[in-house]
Amino acid sequence: MATARRGGAHRVGILVYDGVKLLDVAGPSEVFSEANRMGADYRLVLCSPGGEGVVTSTGMRIPVDAAADRTARFDTVLVMGGDIFPGRPVGPELLAAVRDLAQHADRMSSICTGAFILAAAGLLDGRRATTHWRHTGTLARSFPRVSVEPDAIFVRDGRFYTSAGVTAGIDLALALLEDDHGDELARRVAQSLVVFLQRPGGQSQFSPSLRGPRPQTPALRAVFDAVAADPAGDHAVPRLAARAGMSPRHLSRLFQSEVGMSPAKYVELIRFDAAKAMLDAGHSVTAAAERAGFGSSESLRRAFVQHVGIPPRAYQQRFRSAYRGAAGEARRGAGDVAPRGFAD
Template structure:
């Protein structure tokens, strides 16, 4: 049986993130080897070639104005998108293409293009964890989910950092052709068939920049220095000489969370680091300040959607870079 042709358009612009384009494109290209029929068309304003994040020129197939209707529109990201308002011409191109497409999928900071075009209003969305707070501020009518790898709201999809674009492409592939073909593509590309869309982006609290407010940095330093210590709201507030209410306001204003949720996330990240270094889950729970393994398990369920043991088996490094990982099953 011949598969129905599925047209995929990619909106390209100067400064696009190369992997945002090539990652999903490889998924669809590989799917064609197993019976799918995806046809990729790269479009830009004026139909001109564009420059990528790595300096390579990207050839373009068509002008946005002449592009056909697409079954799927991919809106890639770029480092410049969070830094300044999107120019009106690119916003209009996004809106025009989206209106003529069956479904729209933004990769990483491509969500800022959807937001500028009004396509996230009233919708759930995500982007790279470094920019989720900015996306929420810039587009307050969107419901930004800061931890998700990718989010579907109707026919609109958004994804986290660049490799999450591959997860999203696999999810789109599974919608079109089911799990068997998707599994074959994932194994061929040596990636996990699909990390769940709601799975948390990893370690935002430890990998991200330190809080700007000195009081919040003191709280962060105190918890990281002694994760098993007494870190109740009252204790933390007393340590930094502010009221519990004022401390809570500062956390909400800068970090969009509460002190206690932040303490849990710090401990959670510490536990993940311990698991990565080879400690078992019980040891990781105790050293990270969790009262029991069960409380750590609940934290992993909330933040990653998997157990500590599954996390360790799936994501921890082997410690020998020369080993070839087994293909996913």
């Protein structure tokens, strides 16, 4: 399947349509184009169901190279997402195009809501898949034969790959690149594009501290901002309540009603995010624990095990070789989901 093993140009078909999200097209395309500048040989072919140019989500018109049913076979096909899905049914012309492409492609991939197109074509029946976190519930309800992974960056099941929203398409393209040419080229491309080569498929799509809504009460927003600005500060509930000008009991009630968690839980999540960022930057576990306000490396270890299932030292080791691990999992057999254990 991979270019490096088979030799010759690796043809990548990019399926677009009216309403396609421009960034879904541009991000993965840049990964393969940058790889070409470093010695790879990917041939990108933009195609649409009827061979006509399309209007993207931004209103920008882009031309295409060919009609989907009048192209030679592709090694990899990328089915792009668009804001129009899942709000409307997938049209018959688009369904026919993706089915035709799937018959002759080694790898079928979708970016963001492109998963709805693959699912509507019946290509994900009995398979695991993901899409943008906002639409995973809709995907599961609309296509009950698809096993939806609601919190994965991307999922591989056999020759089918599905990914979450927008930037996850870049993560998927980097993983495909590594599968073809190894981790060194993937790392060089990531560095050239100034993106993190750190997110394996099972990583959470969003930070735990961002899962709840931002509070409506101004005093509570001030508390949010103060904790985020100084995670290691003294954020005991009485001090937070004094900052907000209310009693600790009232502050706790507001947190539960507007945020869905206690003040202490919110502080822990902010500190966890801060510590993770420090580990990503190369700080030691002890330094990350101290600077993020955990007090001890053991406290940080317990938080990591709770939130991502592995201790911080193991997380840092995976961070350094995340895509090597993701590719290894993918090569071990069909139906694999790239390794879990990261929180975005």
